[in-house]
Amino acid sequence: MKVVVLGAGLIGVATAYYLWRDGHEVEVIDEEAHPASVTSYANACLISASRALPWPTPTAGTTAWRALTDSSAPMRITKPFDPALWRWGREFMSYANTSDYQRLTRAKLTFARFCQTELESTLQETGVDCGYQRNGLLYVCRSEATMVAAHARALLVGEHGNKTRVLSRDDVIALEPSLAASTVVGGTFAPSDAQGDSRAFTRALATWLAGRGVKFVWGEAVIARLTQRAQKYELHTSKGQINADAFVIALGPKTPQFGRMLGVHVPIYPVKGYSATVPIKDLTRAPKLGGICEDSLIAHCPLQSESGPVMRITTGAVFSGQDASFRASDFARHREHFEALFPGALDWSNPSVEHWACQRPMTPSSLPIIQQHRFDNLYWNRGQGHIGWTMSCGSGRVMADLVAGRSPSFDLSDMQKFPA
Numbered sequence: 001m002k003v004v005v006l007g008a009g010l011i012g013v014a015t016a017y018y019l020w021r022d023g024h025e026v027e028v029i030d031e032e033a034h035p036a037s038v039t040s041y042a043n044a045c046l047i048s049a050s051r052a053l054p055w056p057t058p059t060a061g062t063t064a065w066r067a068l069t070d071s072s073a074p075m076r077i078t079k080p081f082d083p084a085l086w087r088w089g090r091e092f093m094s095y096a097n098t099s100d101y102q103r104l105t106r107a108k109l110t111f112a113r114f115c116q117t118e119l120e121s122t123l124q125e126t127g128v129d130c131g132y133q134r135n136g137l138l139y140v141c142r143s144e145a146t147m148v149a150a151h152a153r154a155l156l157v158g159e160h161g162n163k164t165r166v167l168s169r170d171d172v173i174a175l176e177p178s179l180a181a182s183t184v185v186g187g188t189f190a191p192s193d194a195q196g197d198s199r200a201f202t203r204a205l206a207t208w209l210a211g212r213g214v215k216f217v218w219g220e221a222v223i224a225r226l227t228q229r230a231q232k233y234e235l236h237t238s239k240g241q242i243n244a245d246a247f248v249i250a251l252g253p254k255t256p257q258f259g260r261m262l263g264v265h266v267p268i269y270p271v272k273g274y275s276a277t278v279p280i281k282d283l284t285r286a287p288k289l290g291g292i293c294e295d296s297l298i299a300h301c302p303l304q305s306e307s308g309p310v311m312r313i314t315t316g317a318v319f320s321g322q323d324a325s326f327r328a329s330d331f332a333r334h335r336e337h338f339e340a341l342f343p344g345a346l347d348w349s350n351p352s353v354e355h356w357a358c359q360r361p362m363t364p365s366s367l368p369i370i371q372q373h374r375f376d377n378l379y380w381n382r383g384q385g386h387i388g389w390t391m392s393c394g395s396g397r398v399m400a401d402l403v404a405g406r407s408p409s410f411d412l413s414d415m416q417k418f419p420a
């Protein structure tokens with residue numbers, strides 16, 4: 001069977017791998033010139049399966065109010081009258097109750113673990129090198145309030161099989177001595193969480209697949225057209241119509257625009273995050289492990305670049321419609337909070353410091369859509385949101401199951417669905 005995958009981010013390329021493994025003729029089309037050029041370009045690179053928790057919590061109303069009124073909050077709503085946000089928000093709030101939170105927590109944590117295992121199998125089967133290390137991730141607290149919340153979270157994820165150790169300040173410093181100069185009060189450590197360069201993974205896997213017969217088409221935007229009174233559809237690029245037995249849509253945050261061309265409402269909202277990549281100037285002061293500061297919600301991950309060791313630092317969840325722009329001032333928090341933890345580790349004035357912003361494709365339930373929908377041969381692999389690196393390979397595997405007509409390797413009943 002010929003299957004065309006639209007989109008060459010983490011999700012599209014991972015899906016292409018599983019389709020190739022099933023023996024299909026696979027083609028991947030992307031409007032950019034390289035794989036992983038949009039959301040998958042510079043994320044935090046954490047495989048934080050132990051923190052795969054749903055965003056709609058029973059206290060989501062308070063978080064939303066703070067997002068509207070507090071410009072220093074990690075989550076912000078800057079386009080409150082966006083009709084798309086209202087529609088998305090209504091469904092989001094419908095899950096903000098205890099029973100849905102428990103159901104979504106169980107589904108998301110189990111799926112993330114399944115996905116991590118798939119990622120590790122893919123790395124082993126292909127030999128792709130992205131600096132993957134399963135050495136655990138460290139979640140640090142700088143206040144008693146976040147320590148209490150971290151303790152509760154450790155108990156919650158523990159009930160679902162994710163071992164997390166609660167640490168005193170001394171324990172934290174024993175694990176990460178470079179935190180000794182900080183005001184950290186404690187934290188948690190998830191030994192099975194991991195880290196790795198997601199852009200390197202996507203690009204190396206695409207190269208690996210290209211060497212095995214998968215065709216990649218770059219620089220071509222795909223448009224969709226309904227024909228014969230909307231009973232059929234056609235996909236086109238500037239080179240003409242694309243023909244295949246099946247199509248997989250993996251267009252990241254742009255999937256809703258694509259859906260509109262087919263008369264499909266895709267329940268995804270783009271949520272902007274900011275990422276800085278900064279050269280490390282003093283390795284003894286820099287963290288060895290990736291992690292998150294529970295107070296600022298700033299994530300960090302040491303990576304190896306072509307020019308030497310760098311630190312990826314990300315933060316922010318901004319509901320700003322299609323606006324993916326960024327200004328230098330958007331990165332002041334990155335520096336302030338990172339320096340409070342690891343003073344003097346990074347070379348902030350180096351000209352190679354890279355600033356970036358991109359949008360997480362978030363569904364209201366914060367579980368992905370992995371579903372055939374609208375037309376028999378049209379499959380959607382979307383909405384992995386804030387943990388698309390973690391979920392890439394598991395989502396690809398389950399998508400390939402659906403395309404092959406097999407029963408999915410993971411129970412999809414709690415995944416996000418298209419509206420009926």
Ligand SMILES: Cc1cc2nc3c(=O)[nH]c(=O)nc-3n(C[C@H](O)[C@H](O)[C@H](O)COP(=O)(O)OP(=O)(O)OC[C@H]3O[C@@H](n4cnc5c(N)ncnc54)[C@H](O)[C@@H]3O)c2cc1C
Pocket residue numbers: 006007008009010011012029030031032035036037038039040041042043044045046047048220221222223250251252253254258271272273274275299314315358359360361382383384385386387388389390391
């Ligand atoms: C700040 C930040 C930090 C994050 N940190 C982590 C993390 O630590 N761990 C984790 O697991 N996840 C993390 N994520 C989430 C993760 O990065 C995303 O979930 C993931 O990159 C989404 O991949 P994707 O393939 O769906 O989208 P994308 O990477 O955006 O890929 C979609 C592709 O579709 C192409 N495209 C779109 N429209 C068209 C069209 N019409 N025609 C042709 N091509 C088109 C685009 O060019 C793009 O290449 C983070 C996200 C952000 C924003």
